[in-house]
Amino acid sequence: MRGENDFTKGKILKPLAGFMLPVFAAMFLQSMYGAVDLMIVGRFARSLDVSAVSTGSQMMMTITNLVTSFAMGTTILLGQRIGEGRGREGGEVAGSSICLFGTIAAGLTVLIPLLAGPLSGLMNAPEEAFGATVSYIRICGSGSVFIIAYNLIGSIFRGIGDSRTPLMTVLIACVCNIAGDLLLVAVFGMGTAGAAMATVFAQALSVIVSLLILRKKELPFLFTRQSVRFRASIIRKVTALGLPIALQDLLVGISFLVLLAIVNGLGLIPSAGIGVAERVCGFIMLIPSAFMQAMAAFAAQNIGAGKYDRAKKALGYAVALSFMLAAVMFALSFWRGDLMAGIFSNDPPVIAAAADYLKAYAIDCLLTCFLFCFIGFFNGLGMTRFVMVQGIVGAFLVRIPVAFLMSREVPVSMFHIGLATPCSTVLQVILCLVWFRKADREYHLRGKMVE
Numbered sequence: 527m528r529g530e531n532d533f534t535k536g537k538i539l540k541p542l543a544g545f546m547l548p549v550f551a552a553m554f555l556q557s558m559y560g561a562v563d564l565m566i567v568g569r570f571a572r573s574l575d576v577s578a579v580s581t582g583s584q585m586m587m588t589i590t591n592l593v594t595s596f597a598m599g600t601t602i603l604l605g606q607r608i609g610e611g612r613g614r615e616g617g618e619v620a621g622s623s624i625c626l627f628g629t630i631a632a633g634l635t636v637l638i639p640l641l642a643g644p645l646s647g648l649m650n651a652p653e654e655a656f657g658a659t660v661s662y663i664r665i666c667g668s669g670s671v672f673i674i675a676y677n678l679i680g681s682i683f684r685g686i687g688d689s690r691t692p693l694m695t696v697l698i699a700c701v702c703n704i705a706g707d708l709l710l711v712a713v714f715g716m717g718t719a720g721a722a723m724a725t726v727f728a729q730a731l732s733v734i735v736s737l738l739i740l741r742k743k744e745l746p747f748l749f750t751r752q753s754v755r756f757r758a759s760i761i762r763k764v765t766a767l768g769l770p771i772a773l774q775d776l777l778v779g780i781s782f783l784v785l786l787a788i789v790n791g792l793g794l795i796p797s798a799g800i801g802v803a804e805r806v807c808g809f810i811m812l813i814p815s816a817f818m819q820a821m822a823a824f825a826a827q828n829i830g831a832g833k834y835d836r837a838k839k840a841l842g843y844a845v846a847l848s849f850m851l852a853a854v855m856f857a858l859s860f861w862r863g864d865l866m867a868g869i870f871s872n873d874p875p876v877i878a879a880a881a882d883y884l885k886a887y888a889i890d891c892l893l894t895c896f897l898f899c900f901i902g903f904f905n906g907l908g909m910t911r912f913v914m915v916q917g918i919v920g921a922f923l924v925r926i927p928v929a930f931l932m933s934r935e936v937p938v939s940m941f942h943i944g945l946a947t948p949c950s951t952v953l954q955v956i957l958c959l960v961w962f963r964k965a966d967r968e969y970h971l972r973g974k975m976v977e
Contacts, residue, residue: 533687533824534831539843542824546844548689550816552680555693555700557808562700563721564805566707568871571717573798576871577655577790578718580801582662584786585645586673587808588779589634593674595775597627597681598822598905599768603760604685605826605906616745620682621753622760631674638667650787652794658718665719669726672733679736684823686745695735703728770910774917781921785929785946792938799879799940802870806863806880807887810855814891814898817848821899825906834969841903848895859888879940886944893951900958909965916957920950 533541563583567575600623607615638645642664651659680692706724710716716723786804790797821844828837858866863884867877904913928946935942 533827533840534833534836538836538840539847542820542840542843543847545687545689545823546816546820548693549684549819550812552689552693552696553812553816553819554809555696557812562704562707563725564802564870566711567717567721568802568873570712570715573794573873573876574652574655575658575717575721576798576873576876577652577794577801578658578662579721580798580805581646581649581651581655581786581790582659582666582718582722584783584801584804585649585663586666588776588783589638589670590673590677591779592772592776593627593630594677594681596630596768596772597623597677598771598910599623599764599766600678601681601685601823602767602826602905602908602910603763604682605687605823606830606908608686608827608830610830616686616747617749617753618757619685619760619764620747620749621755622757623678623682623764624754625756626761626764627674627678631671634670634674635668638670639664642667648787649783650790652790652797654794655797662718662722665722666725669729672726672729675733676729676736679733679740682740684819685826686747687823687827689820691739691743692736695732695739698735699728699732702731767905767908767910770914771905774914778917778921781925784926785943788929788933789940789943792933795873795875796879796938796940798871798873798876799867800883802867802876803863803880803883803887803940803944805870806859806866806884810859810887810891811894811898813851813855814848814894817844817895818898818902818905820844821902822905825903826908829907837903837906838966841899844899844902845896848899849892852891852895855891856888859884859891863888882940883944885941886946886948889945890948890951893948893955896955897951897958900955900962904958904961904965907965909961912961916954916961919957920954924953925950 533545564576564579567579600619603619604616607619642660645663646656646659649659676695683689683691703724706727707721710720710724714720782804786800789800821841824840825837828834828840863881864877866884867880871877871880901913904910925946928949929943932939932942932946
């Protein structure tokens with residue numbers, strides 16, 4: 527494929543930023559699914575509904591991130607094939623991925639609703655909000671097939687260098703979700719269940735729109751009904767690339783769920799407060815997350831083309847630009863966290879708890895602009911096992927122990943509990959710097975650098 531989506535030639539910063547911005551916008555709108563649920567529930571329902579939506583959406587977000595991470599295997603393999611000039615093989619990659627993820631979707635659509643009760647128990651959902659949490663997870667879990675389908679289609683688009691189409695589809699779905707929340711929660715007073723139903727309907731709509739666009743879009747590879755079949759060799763490659771990323775995100779997600787469970791045990795106000803804060807954090811982290819996705823696609827194409835030096839230069843641009851934007855988010859989160867939390871709740875104690883927690887996340891915002899760019903770079907190089915290891919080390923050797931120790935303080939400080947996350951990120955950045963030097967030496971020794 528040669529054209530505006532070819533990252534192997536010409537300038538670096540402009541195409542990198544041009545690809546990242548639609549990714550950021552799409553991720554922002556996708557985050558609005560849960561955020562709008564929490565915002566409208568916070569305005570028109572009870573504190574127990576806020577706790578239920580925050581806990582339930584955190585669980586569903588963990589599952590969504592797991593699928594998105596696994597689908598990165600498709601993005602990377604497609605990008606490498608295109609960079610190698612073998613874009614026509616993309617139809618086989620896409621078709622095999624559809625079979626793989628279709629099987630996963632069928633299993634999760636059945637399992638999550640059945641396990642909604644135990645999952646809520648694992649999350650240590652407050653007693654007052656337990657039933658509502660189960661309801662939210664059960665309803666959203668029944669729409670797992672739409673979550674997986676949307677993320678797979680998005681991974682295919684990003685693999686061919688197209689980040690604008692997923693933005694268009696999620697924009698339509700987000701508007702639909704807002705309308706559904708207002709109707710079911712604000713008008714009909716359905717609380718947690720109404721928020722979950724609106725989310726599932728919006729996700730289903732995004733899949734339908736994506737498929738319609740995909741059918742009419744000119745692709746850089748041949749894709750027919752015959753393309754959709756199991757190809758063991760391709761599925762093994764997609765799995766080898768995507769599974770380590772997915773496992774890392776799963777275990778890191780579990781560490782955040784453990785942190786949430788620790789705070790849930792402190793009572794309803796801390797539970798609702800951290801739920802609101804995590805929703806704000808989800809938006810704060812969109813910028814480094816978007817750079818991570820962009821770096822993965824950019825690096826994959828250039829590694830496929832044998833242009834390691836160009837991929838490395840892109841990493842420098844990504845870190846610099848991400849840091850400038852992160853500095854703005856730091857200021858907002860550290861000094862005006864109350865205003866940001868007030869968007870999702872009108873309960874002063876909940877807002878105060880969320881603002882205290884956000885001060886710690888403001889520090890992490892500066893650190894993740896380095897970490898996430900490194901992760902995207904390593905993913906594009908196919909070094910997904912290292913990505914898995916560094917994530918697990920940070921989560922289980924630092925984040926969980928620090929959060930647990932801080933929760934034992936008297937009185938408990940949400941800021942101190944929140945410090946568990948930047949402490950973890952510091953260690954992960956150090957590990958990435960060490961691995962980067964190792965990878966850099968290896969690529970030069972192999973003679974893979976192309977000026």
